[in-house]
Amino acid sequence: MSLPAVTAHIVEPISASHPGGSFDAAVEELSAALTQIEVIISDTTSEIAEETHTSKVDEVVTVRVRQASFCDLPSEILLAIFSYACQVGESWEALSFSLVCRQWRALMLADPNLWSNIALIVSDLFPDPTPSLSFSALLRMAKLTLLYLERSEDCMLSVTVKMPTRFKGLNANWQSYISVGAINFLQRNSHRIKHLHLRTDHGLLHAFAYEEPCLVDSGHDQPCSNTIPLPHLISLSVEYVSRHRFYFPFQRISRLKHLALGNEGLIFHKSPSQIVPSVTFPRLTRLVVSEPSSFHQFCRTMTLINTLPRIKQVILKQIPRLADLSISRQQVILQETSLLKISESSDAFLSTFCRVYQFSELKAFELDYDISERSLASSPTSVAWTDLMCDIVYFIRRCPMIQTITVRNARESCYLSANDPGTQLVEEVAFEPQISPNVRIIGFPIDGPETGPLTARAMMEFFRGFELK
Structure with missing residues (x-):
């Protein structure tokens, strides 16, 4: 700090004009x-x-x-943040948080639930197209799995095991990506698993599911030993990434409520002549099917609905243009299901599905309609939207209990928002009194510039003008 400048003042000596020393x-x-x-x-x-x-x-x-600073947040807020990050994360987040500072470490070690999410994941963005993890990396994966199991104490576990999706169809050696020791540790604690998400080939699925897996490196159409016990499992997601046909190992799970099957080449029947699978999921209420390998395989999977009468919600998503759509034209009646949702699926599949299937107790039908598919008119599998709407109306009228129908544009985020003053995106349509469901069209512009060959106004005019036949 600089001091202010001080002006110098000079005091002159006593003037000589004062003779005699006048003071x-x-x-x-x-x-x-x-x-x-x-x-x-x-x-x-x-x-x-x-x-x-x-x-x-x-x-x-x-x-x-x-x-x-961030450190001044109350412990309750920090724990809420940590809990969310550990639930959605897939990179050992709990360990990372515990190494930041003493306060965070104390909070992380105080709550065993923060260590209950275990993820063994090989990223699709791995730089090497055919990576082979080093022994030290696999050993680290096993040690981290054991650390999480110890610190989570007796809490229920959420387990995720994922191989890269780019190896779909290839016979990759899963032991190069996922630690065998980590799989063994999870098997020993299978009675604590509450949520299980698997994206595996047949080798990893076989090694994880069975207590004593056989050594044959091929597809399995029969169980080879007892499966690991999963007494507390309530949600199971299996994304199968191999071309081998594989017997679905989890046939009896007493508390399972949610089942999701993707890229499905799984066998639910012990023999080709068996009509009804012998699965036992007495509490299953929700079934999700995505990307089946064939329409025939899809139909055999859908038999689970009648086998398990508690299923109330069926969600079909990302169903491609299947080559064998013409093999089944016999109508199939499914009981008990009250909600059906179809999203991101081809017109050819949707048209065939609406003509083949009937839900006697269906109350709500949701369709995510991809308007971009209309640009593929040159494709031999494309269906005119008027023909597709006829199939949808035909399907609706074979569901006598239906109350709500929602047709949503799968690309609605690309168009104007419903809050924009000049655009209306939602409208309800009343059917005939004997059917009388409420129809909602969402995400299709009604007023404003044309965005494609299909608009909400055209769809509603078609619905209104459709005569009961």
């Missing part, structure tokens, strides 16, 4: 000079005090800003 005038001059110096000192002291006070205020403000 009166000299005393007056000295008195005046001392008074001037006192005034200067007083002003300087005031300025120094003012600057010192301002500096202290600035320091106080600075200290207050530094104190308002």
Whole structure:
């Protein structure tokens, strides 16, 4: 801090014009000079005090800003943040948080639930197209799995095991990507698994599911030993990434409520002649099927609905243009299901599905309709939207309990928002009194510029003008 400049004042000596050593005038001059110096000192002291006070205020403000940091959040908020990050994360987040500082480590070690999410994942973005993990990396995966199992104590587990999807169809060696030791540790604690998500080939699925897997590296159409116990499992997702046909190992899970099957080449029947699979899921209420290998395989999977009468929700998504759509034209009646949702699927599949299947207890039908598919008119499998709507109406009228129909544009985020004043995206349509479902068209522009060959207005006019046949 710099001091204010002080002006120098020179006091002249006693004038020689005072003969005889007259001290009166000299005393007056000295008195005046001392008074001037006192005034200067007083002003300087005031300025120094003012600057010192301002500096202290600035320091106080600075200290207050530094104190308002992330570490000052209450422990309850930090735990909520940690809990969410550990549930959705797939990169050992709990361990990362515990290594930040002493406070975070104490919080992480105080709650065993934060260590209950275990993910063994090989990313699709791995730089090497055919990576082979080193022994140290596989050993680290096994040690981290054991660490999480110990720190989670007796909490229920959420387990995720994923291989890269780009190896679909290839006979990759799963032991190069997923630690055998980690799989063994999870098997020993299978009674604690509550949520299980698997994206595996037949080798990894076989090694994980069976207590004593056989050594044959091929597809399995029969169980080879007892499966690991999963007494507390409530949700199971299996994404199969191999071209081998594989017997679905999890046939009896007493508490399972949600089942999702993707890229499915799984066998639910012990023999080709068996009509009804012998699975036992007494509490299953929700079934999700995506990307089946064939329409024939899809139909055999759908027999689970009649086998398991508690299934109320069926979700079909990303169903491609299957080559064998013409093999089944016999109508199939499914019981009990009250909600059906079809999304991101081809017109050819949707048209065939609406003509083949009937849900006697269906109350709500949701369709995510991809308007971009209309640009593929040259494709031999494309279906005109008017023909597709006829199939949908035909399907609706064979579902006597239906109450709500929602047709949603799968690309609605690309168009104007429903909050825009000049565009209306939602409208309800009343059917005939004997059917009378509420129809909602969402995400298709009604007013404004044309965005494609299909609009909500055209769809509603078609619905209104459709005569009961």
